Amino acid sequence: MNRRTGPPAGVSDGSGWRFLPSFLISAALLAACASGPSTTLYEQLGGEANINAFVDDFADRVQSNPRIARFFVESDMERFRTMLADFICEISAGPCQYQGDAMPSVHLGLGINDAHFNALVEDMIIAMEAHDVPTGAQNRLLAILAPMHPDIVDTPP
Numbered sequence: 001m002n003r004r005t006g007p008p009a010g011v012s013d014g015s016g017w018r019f020l021p022s023f024l025i026s027a028a029l030l031a032a033c034a035s036g037p038s039t040t041l042y043e044q045l046g047g048e049a050n051i052n053a054f055v056d057d058f059a060d061r062v063q064s065n066p067r068i069a070r071f072f073v074e075s076d077m078e079r080f081r082t083m084l085a086d087f088i089c090e091i092s093a094g095p096c097q098y099q100g101d102a103m104p105s106v107h108l109g110l111g112i113n114d115a116h117f118n119a120l121v122e123d124m125i126i127a128m129e130a131h132d133v134p135t136g137a138q139n140r141l142l143a144i145l146a147p148m149h150p151d152i153v154d155t156p157p
């Protein structure tokens with residue numbers, strides 16, 4: 001019996017078998033472009049407009065959060081919003097240049113402890129959720145912020 005089963009994928013017999021592997025390669029490249037490391041965190045956060053939006057929301061939340069509001073009572077919150085948005089834009093590989101003060105000089109000496117730090121991070125997560133920042137992008141941003149802990153916290157809980 002001479003049953004024809006066709007060549008293995010990728011081996012052309014002149015009848016269109018070459019189509020399958022090239023299709024798979026294109027699909028893999030498309031998938032890599034859609035979700036791969038070439039997407040900047042800035043883009044994943046929604047660019048400047050969405051960063052400004054969730055930072056505004058976040059600033060409102062810290063000011064009304066009884067665990068940390070007292071730190072912000074005498075702060076210039078317009079400056080805080082602008083500076084924090086620029087800061088997040090820059091560290092997420094966006095087209096901004098943060099021109100505010102260094103983290104230790106802003107924070108050390110204010111008496112911020114771990115509980116305060118966690119309260120602020122919670123407000124940040126709530127604000128990002130409210131502005132549809134994907135969980136993966138939230139985690140990428142938090143992973144960049146977490147190592148700044150020693151520049152912010154100077155007292156035990």
Ligand code: HEM
Pocket residue numbers: 068071072074075076079080083084087099100101102106107112116117118120145146148149152
């Ligand atoms: C990784 C965490 C944090 C980051 C990235 C961060 C970032 C910033 C930035 C960019 C500014 C503006 C600096 C400037 O005006 O030049 C700022 C100001 C400020 N931050 Fe933070 N911050 C963090 C954590 C905290 C925490 C935990 C608190 C207190 C609970 C806090 C309290 C403040 C206050 C009170 C100001 C305003 C200071 C002033 O009035 O001049 N920050 N922060």
